[in-house]
Amino acid sequence: MSAINQMSDLNQLLTEEHVKHQLSVPQLVEKILARHEGNLTDKGAIQATTGAYTGRSPKDKFIVKDHQSEGKVDWGSVNQPIDEETFITLYHKVLRYLKAREELYVFKGFAGADNSYRLPIQVINEFAWHNLFSRQMFIPATKEETLNHEAEFTVISAPTFKAIPNVDGTNSEAFIMISFKHRIVLIGGTEYAGEIKKSIFSVMNYILPQKNVLPMHCSANIGLEGDVALFFGLSGTGKTTLSADADRRLIGDDEHAWSNYGVFNIEGGCYAKCINLSKEKEPQIFEAIHFGAVLENVILNEHTKTPDYNDTSLTENTRAAYPLDHIKNTVQPSVAGHPNTIIFLTADATGVLPPISKLTKEQAMYHFLSGYTSKLAGTERGITSPQATFSACFGSPFLPLPPATYAEMLGEKIDQFNAEVFLVNTGWTGGAFGKGQRMNLSHTRSMVHAALEGELKSTETYKDPVFGLSIPTQCPGVPDEVLIPRKTWDDPDAYDEQAKQLAEKFHNNFLKFKHAPPEIKQAGPVYGRR
Template sequence: MMHDLSPLGITRPGQIFANLSAPQLVEAALARGEGVLSSTGALVARTGKRTGRSPGDKFVVQRPGAESAERVAWGKVNQPLAPEVFERLHARVAAYLQGRDLFVLNAAAGADARYGLPIRVVTEFAWHALFAQQLFRRLDAAAQDSHQPAWTVLAAPRFLADPALDGTKSETAVVLDIERKLVLICGGTEYAGEIKKAIFTVLNYVLPQQGVFPMHCSANIGADGSSALFFGLSGTGKTTLSADPARRLIGDDEHGWSDHGIFNFEGGCYAKCVNLSQASEPQIWNAIRFGAVAENVMIDATSRVADFGNISLTENTRVAYPVEFIDNAELSGQGAHPRTILFLTADAFGVLPPIARLTREQALYHFLSGYTAKLAGTEVGLKEPEATFSTCFGAPFLPLAPEVYAQMLGEKMDKHGVRVFLVNTGWSGGPAGVGQRIKLAYTRAMVSAALGGQLDGVPTYTDPLFGLHVPTRVEGVPDAVLRPRETWPDTRIYDEKARDLARRFAENFRKFANAPAAVQAAGPRV
């Protein structure tokens, strides 16, 4: 049978709802009390106490003698789980799902058919099925009939794991079994992003074997057909800056770079909503309509109008919507080899320049570093900005050694002559809480100049500590903004903070002692 779940151990399910349309899934979610509608028609759901990913509860099954046992970079990110422990946990999840109504979605990951991964999502929530339908590549009727999933995601959010019985660290577990091509998600995490990121992790394992560089980045295309990539961690502006009315959006988060060009892994976008406004981000604002799924967004009980400034549940409020909800989306999900790469960082220390041109070695240094900063107050006990380094701008999703991905980036840059910029979307004039966030209008002007080639060959100055090559002038940006030290009331305090951040870079990079000497030397001059 097309939707026989017995291979998953589910032999007596309740009713199976397979490949429902978005309206049907919305109706089911409302009928089952899984969410409510906002005033614009978006489905608003809550994710329980887990309002973000649970990286400490992510495991990979380690099967002795299997190919994956040699290829996976085991450690804090890819925590090993013994096969017998996984089988026991899987059996308990399957038993929990017996007799329950389940939602099944057939979809694909990868817009380029040469590398697309057919997937299946099985979940106990209608809204999770809707989320997956909007985020992954949707199939037409003919493709549905012939669909054979290469990987399956089995999500049982309300099954609570027992560490004493299941060998987990908590009641939550996200487990990849590479040999069985199965992802198991359970344990009280109703955060739908786990489904999306699990498949991203799978692609980060599978695609390098096919010569495709998997990337945690957004991408768009200019009127001249030139593509651009935006790497960055959550909150640095990937979605905001790539959703440019003057360019066609390929995708906002995950892409592959093959010998044929770049392609989106997904069919939708997953945007942060905190402090969202129609004036600053009109494309995202207008995409929050019927068919979209909003997570943990607060709405008025009567009017159902969203309050995007209310973060009483979490700062990580998000919305998922199909890419075609963006007016100027590139629906093919594909583009030519990129001419420009931008590394985005939100420097809460307020010391990095707002834009800088990187050499090849600097690009690899900052790619391996993957720097941004957490803000004071966003976590319990966090009183000052905290540097965050996430290798390749996506460490939690990398099953292979970071050097594998860095080498692929270097090879692509060399082959296609790509220019790379570091863009600070964070603070100026002081750290967060003292200085000011760099105006989005300034950042957009700098990004536009970088993409349009206006910064090629312009005069630059070299930051004496970070070694970055900073333009002395960008149209639409005050000259003072380009020299962060001069924006601080007390330059001595700036120097102290800058040296502190530089030391953090150097300390973090010690783990890449095997990187080429030229790359190691491309970091801050501590």
């Protein structure tokens, strides 16, 4: 008997009359409108708001520390421990609370498009719009699969249940708790739907490496010749935008895994940032937002119900959730071969990293472990302007295991399958945030296209004196002066100073990787190297 079945209160809750199982998209839309949880846009999508929590709440995320997790999890500020007794007590309080709700909604499906590694999951939602979100983000079970579906992990989401910190052992009214022993994710106090998605990603980051499969915070697509590309990066760096390419088929936009057979999507949908979204700049994402899609914290015109993607009055972290089949050229099922090209995306708010550079294997490992970017406004609660950050493996908030676990697996696969690796800066140029401007999206697309098509293989390169990166001096569709960051600044001395400061930050951050091989340590910025 599984750990979930031993928790009989959950099984009893699922048989209650007010619990609605596996509702269709139209049924859920009707529930959402009838319960006044959201609004219908002019294109038929659902628009909902998330209250005080418009981004993830990392300080409220916990992992239950027990005999199963104690020796495996990389405990610290990212993976905060909570004891099993505290978790179980809160778990039962949440179940009693949900039992008294008017209706609950249950989704049954899977995480993982490869049948050999997929995880059967169920999501129990207090809100119908959260259930629609879950249906669109994960892989729904077919009618036949539903009959024999046994969830190996359950997400319980009770956004209106507010924790009492000094009673419930939390840091605030919100909490996201994962128990690997009981195979439960418990969410409360926050209406931000992204917590549901990312909690299952965290679960997969724990489970898959134990099966010799590398989970990755990246998007992926495939070219006409079958060439596969991965795009690593934190929220706001352009994974969704750059992987949605009319000339390539989309495998997925955010979460993948790399097995001995190739890559596969962990999800069944996309969760795109839609701040300043336009049909001209991002046509595939724009056209995907119709009936069945969910808009999160996007403001609607009161009369026409047209989304105003430029309105940031609630948050800059406005989002659109939609299933993969809302994109025309996708891979179904979402599986493909081994990657030919790997792109690390960073949104550098200092404006000193080059827009594109080719990495050696050692540099690839250094930058993967570093995971440098700038947290953009709204992606986490309290972030209102870009902040420089280092997030190991470009996904530290979702990694229960030590970063070296994932980095070593990636290095082995780069070697085994001879993948090329590029670092692409989608952040600022011509100056730091506030003085410079954001990278031109069309230029970035041209650079990515050139990398994927092999057009940069024979291009002359310039070695950056501070970061040691090999920068192409020419790229089709991109002005030459854009490629060398120092040339884009009005004040070269100011650039030099900013570059040295960022190099020092790289070095200071990498000190925590004491056991990294010397050749990887030496692959970082040249300036100030210890």
